[in-house]
Amino acid sequence: MPKALIELNHINKSFAGVHALKDVSLRIEYGEVHCLAGENGCGKSTLIKVMSGVHAPDHGEIRIDGQLRSGLNPIEAINSGIQVIYQDFSIFPNLTVAENIALNGELAARKKWINWSKMRQTAKQALDKVGVDLDLNAKVEHLSVADKQLIAISRALMHEAKLIVMDEPTTALTQKEVRALFRVIEGLKRDGISILFVSHKLEEVFELSERITIMRNGKNVISERADQLNREKLVYYMTGRQIDESYYEIGKQSGTPLLRTDNLSLKGCFEHISLSIHPGEIVGLTGLLGSGRTELAEALFGLTPATSGEIFRDGEPVSIRSVQDAETHGIAYVPEDRLTEGLFLEQSIERNMVVSVIDEQKDKWGMIDRRKVKSAVRSWIQKLGIAAHSPLAPVKTLSGGNQQRVVLARWLAASPKVLILNGPSVGVDIGSKEDIHQVIRELAGQGLGVLMISDDLPELRQSCNRVLVMKRGRIIGEAEGKSFTQEVWSELHDARDDDAGPVERRGNTA
Amino acid sequence: MRKWTKTSEFYVAIIILVLFAAIGSQNGAFFSSANMFDLIRSSIVPGIFVICTMMVIISGGIDVSFPAIATFSMFSATKIILMLDFDVPVFAAFLLAGIIGLGLGLINGLLIAFFKLPTLIVTLGTSSMFSGFLLTFVGSRQISNLPAPLEQFGKTQVIKFTTDAGITVGLPMSVLITAAVVILVAIMMKYTMIGRGIYTLGGDPVSAERIGFNTRFLQCFVYGFVGFLAGIAGMIQTTMMRSSNPVDLLGTELLIIAAVVLGGVRITGGHGTVTGALLGLLLIVTIQNSLILVGIPSYWQRFVIGALILIGTGVAAYQIKRSSAKQSSILT
Numbered sequence: 118m119p120k121a122l123i124e125l126n127h128i129n130k131s132f133a134g135v136h137a138l139k140d141v142s143l144r145i146e147y148g149e150v151h152c153l154a155g156e157n158g159c160g161k162s163t164l165i166k167v168m169s170g171v172h173a174p175d176h177g178e179i180r181i182d183g184q185l186r187s188g189l190n191p192i193e194a195i196n197s198g199i200q201v202i203y204q205d206f207s208i209f210p211n212l213t214v215a216e217n218i219a220l221n222g223e224l225a226a227r228k229k230w231i232n233w234s235k236m237r238q239t240a241k242q243a244l245d246k247v248g249v250d251l252d253l254n255a256k257v258e259h260l261s262v263a264d265k266q267l268i269a270i271s272r273a274l275m276h277e278a279k280l281i282v283m284d285e286p287t288t289a290l291t292q293k294e295v296r297a298l299f300r301v302i303e304g305l306k307r308d309g310i311s312i313l314f315v316s317h318k319l320e321e322v323f324e325l326s327e328r329i330t331i332m333r334n335g336k337n338v339i340s341e342r343a344d345q346l347n348r349e350k351l352v353y354y355m356t357g358r359q360i361d362e363s364y365y366e367i368g369k370q371s372g373t374p375l376l377r378t379d380n381l382s383l384k385g386c387f388e389h390i391s392l393s394i395h396p397g398e399i400v401g402l403t404g405l406l407g408s409g410r411t412e413l414a415e416a417l418f419g420l421t422p423a424t425s426g427e428i429f430r431d432g433e434p435v436s437i438r439s440v441q442d443a444e445t446h447g448i449a450y451v452p453e454d455r456l457t458e459g460l461f462l463e464q465s466i467e468r469n470m471v472v473s474v475i476d477e478q479k480d481k482w483g484m485i486d487r488r489k490v491k492s493a494v495r496s497w498i499q500k501l502g503i504a505a506h507s508p509l510a511p512v513k514t515l516s517g518g519n520q521q522r523v524v525l526a527r528w529l530a531a532s533p534k535v536l537i538l539n540g541p542s543v544g545v546d547i548g549s550k551e552d553i554h555q556v557i558r559e560l561a562g563q564g565l566g567v568l569m570i571s572d573d574l575p576e577l578r579q580s581c582n583r584v585l586v587m588k589r590g591r592i593i594g595e596a597e598g599k600s601f602t603q604e605v606w607s608e609l610h611d612a613r614d615d616d617a618g619p620v621e622r623r624g625n626t627a
Numbered sequence: 628m629r630k631w632t633k634t635s636e637f638y639v640a641i642i643i644l645v646l647f648a649a650i651g652s653q654n655g656a657f658f659s660s661a662n663m664f665d666l667i668r669s670s671i672v673p674g675i676f677v678i679c680t681m682m683v684i685i686s687g688g689i690d691v692s693f694p695a696i697a698t699f700s701m702f703s704a705t706k707i708i709l710m711l712d713f714d715v716p717v718f719a720a721f722l723l724a725g726i727i728g729l730g731l732g733l734i735n736g737l738l739i740a741f742f743k744l745p746t747l748i749v750t751l752g753t754s755s756m757f758s759g760f761l762l763t764f765v766g767s768r769q770i771s772n773l774p775a776p777l778e779q780f781g782k783t784q785v786i787k788f789t790t791d792a793g794i795t796v797g798l799p800m801s802v803l804i805t806a807a808v809v810i811l812v813a814i815m816m817k818y819t820m821i822g823r824g825i826y827t828l829g830g831d832p833v834s835a836e837r838i839g840f841n842t843r844f845l846q847c848f849v850y851g852f853v854g855f856l857a858g859i860a861g862m863i864q865t866t867m868m869r870s871s872n873p874v875d876l877l878g879t880e881l882l883i884i885a886a887v888v889l890g891g892v893r894i895t896g897g898h899g900t901v902t903g904a905l906l907g908l909l910l911i912v913t914i915q916n917s918l919i920l921v922g923i924p925s926y927w928q929r930f931v932i933g934a935l936i937l938i939g940t941g942v943a944a945y946q947i948k949r950s951s952a953k954q955s956s957i958l959t
Contacts, residue, residue: 171837191837191839192839195839201837203837205834207831207833207834207837207838208831208834209826209827209830209831209834209835209897210830210831210897211826211829211830211896211897211898212823212826212827212830216823220823220827220838221838221839223820224820224838224839224840225839228820229819229820229821230818230819230820231817231818231819231820231822231823233818
């Protein structure tokens with residue numbers, strides 16, 4: 118066999134008795150876009166750490182350019198042209214754009230002194246390569262997620278990268294930003310750089326990659342050319358079970374809506390929002406980042422109360438000025454960034470679940486009734502299928518999907534009537550996503566009204582009976598859930614695009 | 628220069644100018660060379676301490692043990708030199724104190740880097756241990772008969788003149804040491820890989836390791852270097868006081884940390900400059916030394932400094948919150 122850029126043969130790796138990688142092999146050719154797919158916890162991240170020299174394998178060999186490399190360390194891996202862009206981008210919020218891009222290279226060259234003008238120059242060149250223009254002296258903490266990612270890519274290019282590994286690069290990006298990223302990746306491929314793309318979003322996997330390697334439970338299941346695979350096969354290999362695509366439909370709604378807004382506005386964020394959610398409905402809400410959709414959700418939940426307009430619950434006008442008001446009126450909100458907004462990561466699953474209903478867990482002395490808590494928590498873990506070895510384990514030990522379920526459990530424990538979900542499956546793998554959707558549908562079936570904010574078109578299509586599209590703070594259209602395709606989205610969104618330039622991209626507005 | 632006016636150094640500088648103007652307008656003696664020199668003299672030892680604290684806070688930690696290290700180093704070094712019973716040069720005395728400080732600082736560094744212990748807990752613990760060890764095993768009585776070269780160094784003035792009013796004012800030689808430390812650290816933080824490494828460590832320690840910094844080395848370096856500087860600062864204190872007191876300097880740590888934070892060094896790590904730390908110190912020293920000139924009783928100084936910290940950091944925090952919440956309207 119001719120030599121490949123990198124070959125991993127029969128890699129085994131255990132951590133404290135957990136067998137994370139079992140006889141895994143991976144081969145990446147020169148200049149190919151390779152996709153590594155698999156559910157969370159299947160060993161993808163460990164494999165990346167092995168090839169970047171962070172973890173040494175227990176058994177197995179690593180060959181780079183055909184050469185056997187034993188005892189590979191991170192600096193050697195970088196010098197061999199392997200660059201990893203981690204999910205958090207590994208960038209420094211406190212440093213400038215220029216420094217973030219250029220410092221790596223200077224460090225790898227074992228420089229002792231810093232030459233600022235040279236660093237700015239190299240950073241400029243790197244940004245040019247990717248084709249973006251950023252203020253070199255800006256501190257990175259003020260930039261959007263997409264810009265941070267571009268910085269991470271530019272940095273990877275700095276060091277004559279031959280292989281760039283991207284770990285879930287699209288998780289925090291909007292559709293538009295994902296398109297921009299794909300263009301960058303195509304450009305890199307033209308320059309002869311190999312890409313290993315780690316993802317569990319099926320659309321991306323097929324759109325980008327030439328070859329796909331699928332892992333499950335620490336083993337690689339299959340490594341195949343992308344055109345030999347299809348969606349069904351891929352899902353099957355990843356999850357080991359058949360998942361069929363279905364739609365959520367309900368009959369025509371009449372009667373009093375659970376939640377109705379009339380001309381709801383928040384100065385500078387959104388205006389004239391009139392929408393209604395009936396019992397049993399799952400209403401999708403989409404739009405670009407910065408379209409005002411998150412602000413709308415936060416206004417309905419009382420985080421940033423609306424400045425004018427009215428909100429009706431079961432036909433009664435209500436005033437929602439605070440989160441307490443929203444909770445009193447049976448409105449629950451599961452925020453977008455479950456890690457920073459929704460959970461106490463260090464605390465146990467149990468505590469996270471009961472925190473919003475701690476009042477209901479009291480005994481007659483006003484103390485917390487341990488037995489009550491235990492049984493409530495156990496029932497939620499069972500109902501939502503949370504995979505945890507103990508309810509007392511800290512939440513941070515769970516996978517993304519399971520964390521999301523804990524957040525759901527927390528809010529469901531308060532038995533809300535209206536549930537607002539912001540990006541419910543961001544960073545969640547296919548199997549868990551399917552389970553979360555199932556849970557949401559069941560809840561809607563029991564008469565709950567759901568407002569689901571998402572960028573994920575298939576998710577909206579499969580889960581929602583109606584989808585609303587927002588743009589520049591206004592609702593600009595509505596479509597039936599099952600027919601909400603990319604084309605419908607573009608049509609709705611671009612229909613009113615003639616009045617001004619593109620919407621400004623802002624990381625901190627949504 | 629919109630960006631320049633947004634820095635916290637700029638705000639501290641304005642507060643200092645306002646304070647100077649206010650005190651000066653009430654009491655003309657404030658601007659006298661005697662008082663100005665007094666301000667500088669009061670900043671010589673704390674000047675090195677704020678530089679130390681700034682480095683530690685930028686690296687994402689906090690160090691409350693530097694006064695204990697300084698005291699331990701100066702007192703033990705003085706004792707050792709007295710025991711040797713011959714005139715070691717001043718240079719050797721400073722070096723000895725520095726090396727003792729380096730050793731103590733490395734104890735902090737090793738505990739923090741290799742056992743991943745919280746920096747506040749480690750330095751609180753070692754601070755008390757160093758001080759206790761010193762008083763138990765080395766000595767608890769003040770040494771007033773310093774070795775002659777140290778005595779001489781303390782008396783030597785770098786600038787000295789007599790004002791019209793007939794008062795002799797001057798600055799001790801040690802002001803040059805502080806100036807050198809300030810310049811050295813300023814260059815190190817901005818233009819060396821180690822300096823930038825300290826910033827990355829405070830920004831995101833995991834990422835710092837990923838891009839290839841040896842974070843354990845960096846942490847040992849920070850605490851070791853800070854220990855070294857604290858030892859030097861201790862020896863300066865000895866020469867300026869013309870005596871070595873084993874309970875001197877203890878308890879100054881909070882005021883130093885306050886100065887650093889007032890100067891815009893973010894307590895959460897990763898942000899801060901030498902200029903800012905020095906401005907913070909100038910503000911605090913001015914309040915300590917000169918409020919008395921406008922008739923504000925000395926008990927109030929503590930209150931004023933506390934209020935400044937609350938207002939200073941509060942305003943900074945509020946601005947950060949505002950700037951991240953500030954949204955240009957998306958309605959077009």
